[in-house]
Amino acid sequence: MFTSINPATGQSGQTFEPLDEEGVEAAIKRAAMAFRSWRVSPIDTRIELLHGIADRFEGDKQHLAETAVREMGKTLASAVAEVEKCAAGFRYYAEHGPAFLAPVEVATSSGRATAQWQPLGPILAIMPWNFPYWQVVRWLAPTILAGNVGLLKHASLTQGCAALIQQMVQAAGAPDGLFQNLPIKSDKVARIIGDKRVAAVTLTGSEGAGAQVAQAAGKALKKVVLELGGSDPFIVMPSADLDAAVKTAVKARVQNAGQSCICAKRMIVHTDVYDAFLDQFTRAMAAVKIGDPMVDGVELGPLSSVEQRDTVLEQLERAQADGATLIGGEKIERDGAWMTAGVLTGVDPDADFAQEEIFGPVAMVFRAEGIDAAIDLANNVPFGLGSSVWSQDQAEIERFVRDIDAGMIAVNQMLASTPEAPFGGVKRSGHGRELGPWGLHEFMNLKAVMLA
Numbered sequence: 001m002f003t004s005i006n007p008a009t010g011q012s013g014q015t016f017e018p019l020d021e022e023g024v025e026a027a028i029k030r031a032a033m034a035f036r037s038w039r040v041s042p043i044d045t046r047i048e049l050l051h052g053i054a055d056r057f058e059g060d061k062q063h064l065a066e067t068a069v070r071e072m073g074k075t076l077a078s079a080v081a082e083v084e085k086c087a088a089g090f091r092y093y094a095e096h097g098p099a100f101l102a103p104v105e106v107a108t109s110s111g112r113a114t115a116q117w118q119p120l121g122p123i124l125a126i127m128p129w130n131f132p133y134w135q136v137v138r139w140l141a142p143t144i145l146a147g148n149v150g151l152l153k154h155a156s157l158t159q160g161c162a163a164l165i166q167q168m169v170q171a172a173g174a175p176d177g178l179f180q181n182l183p184i185k186s187d188k189v190a191r192i193i194g195d196k197r198v199a200a201v202t203l204t205g206s207e208g209a210g211a212q213v214a215q216a217a218g219k220a221l222k223k224v225v226l227e228l229g230g231s232d233p234f235i236v237m238p239s240a241d242l243d244a245a246v247k248t249a250v251k252a253r254v255q256n257a258g259q260s261c262i263c264a265k266r267m268i269v270h271t272d273v274y275d276a277f278l279d280q281f282t283r284a285m286a287a288v289k290i291g292d293p294m295v296d297g298v299e300l301g302p303l304s305s306v307e308q309r310d311t312v313l314e315q316l317e318r319a320q321a322d323g324a325t326l327i328g329g330e331k332i333e334r335d336g337a338w339m340t341a342g343v344l345t346g347v348d349p350d351a352d353f354a355q356e357e358i359f360g361p362v363a364m365v366f367r368a369e370g371i372d373a374a375i376d377l378a379n380n381v382p383f384g385l386g387s388s389v390w391s392q393d394q395a396e397i398e399r400f401v402r403d404i405d406a407g408m409i410a411v412n413q414m415l416a417s418t419p420e421a422p423f424g425g426v427k428r429s430g431h432g433r434e435l436g437p438w439g440l441h442e443f444m445n446l447k448a449v450m451l452a
């Protein structure tokens with residue numbers, strides 16, 4: 001049984017019956033059947049369905065958002081914003097997707113050719129709890145538009161959200177088998193990846209899960225997209241608007257209780273403004289409003305689970321044992337998965353914990369003597385997902401854009417995903433891209449058609 005546990009109270013909520021082997025087999029069969037007709041469905045049918053699902057998300061916004069809050073603890077305001085973003089994601093692919101599917105003319109030495117985008121088949125998505133709707137939608141919307149069909153293995157923590165997504169898609173009139181939520185544990189995943197009726201797999205989550213899924217996909221010679229962790233740098237140079245940088249750094253670090261792959265996790269500050277930044281930042285982190293995530297104005301609720309909170313506390317213990325200084329970042333003694341926001345200084349950048357992703361509301365702050373040192377520090381982790389740089393100097397900005405090892409860089413702003421721009425990383429943050437035309441094309445067959 002899956003049981004939702006409210007991380008704000010520690011109390012159990014809804015339970016969900018897991019799917020057994022026969023259920024998984026039936027789902028794959030249905031997916032394969034659905035693909036036969038969906039792959040040749042008129043584009044207008046797909047567009048209509050995408051708009052229909054967007055309407056459902058908008059219509060049931062409050063219910064969807066409250067379910068996410070109860071299952072993984074994000075603030076209600078951010079959950080509502082997430083649901084609205086999902087609706088926008090479906091509409092983006094409905095409105096812009098058809099143009100991305102247009103055949104491309106190719107001039108060859110022997111005549112004319114075109115390259116045509118065709119669907120691949122049933123795609124398995126393994127998704128995490130941190131943005132329980134948006135992570136799914138940024139795969140599901142292009143899946144539907146492409147003419148593929150979807151199988152979802154959602155995180156154990158957010159089975160209620162997973163069931164609601166299924167309801168929204170069905171209520172919008174999706175054909176049977178087009179999208180199926182599979183309430184299964186991760187030990188069932190390798191068998192699904194290996195099934196010849198499943199065409200490809202995508203995962204958002206930890207490095208460990210990514211490596212296992214990539215291994216199964218490699219064994220079956222299947223395409224895999226991986227969106228894994230990050231330890232994003234947030235670089236502040238002397239010319240930056242310091243007040244804006246501090247305000248954004250706090251927001252970027254505590255959003256989603258610090259549990260976002262593109263949260264700013266390492267603040268790298270030029271020595272000329274280091275003391276001023278640290279002073280303001282530490283005070284602002286201490287002033288973050290902690291409380292019931294359902295209440296308006298609360299900035300930091302509980303973490304997603306007691307296990308997740310304890311993982312972060314254990315990392316902080318190791319940091320202190322290694323000589324780092326921690327301000328805040330303490331367990332709050334009450335039922336649920338609570339802790340305060342915190343700041344770590346005096347961190348050895350090569351220490352084990354400094355090479356890990358801290359998936360909670362605690363920032364490391366580093367001093368950089370100059371731009372070279374800032375870039376070296378930024379790149380001194382195994383990850384390469386996002387980054388944010390703060391400077392008014394065009395030459396510095398160009399250096400950062402050129403030299404930071406990351407899939408994404410935000411200049412004088414917080415990094416956030418948007419339906420139009422590519423999303424993904426390099427190094428151990430994974431490979432492949434989601435969103436925009438790139439996310440749509442990841443799971444399509446670009447067929448070369450040679451014409452006489």
Ligand code: NDP
Pocket residue numbers: 126127128129130153154155156157184185186187189204205206207208209210212213227228229230260261311357359
């Ligand atoms: P996981 O990577 O374990 O979970 C993400 C998804 O993968 C879940 O659906 C999970 O299922 C599934 N999964 C886990 N192990 C396997 C496996 N061996 N084979 C197939 N599927 C698997 O993340 P956690 O929730 O445990 O969080 C741990 C850490 O992962 C965090 O501290 C953070 O560092 C990172 N993370 C990164 C995210 C990101 O957005 N990049 C999102 C979430 C986590 P189940 O829930 O049933 O285990």
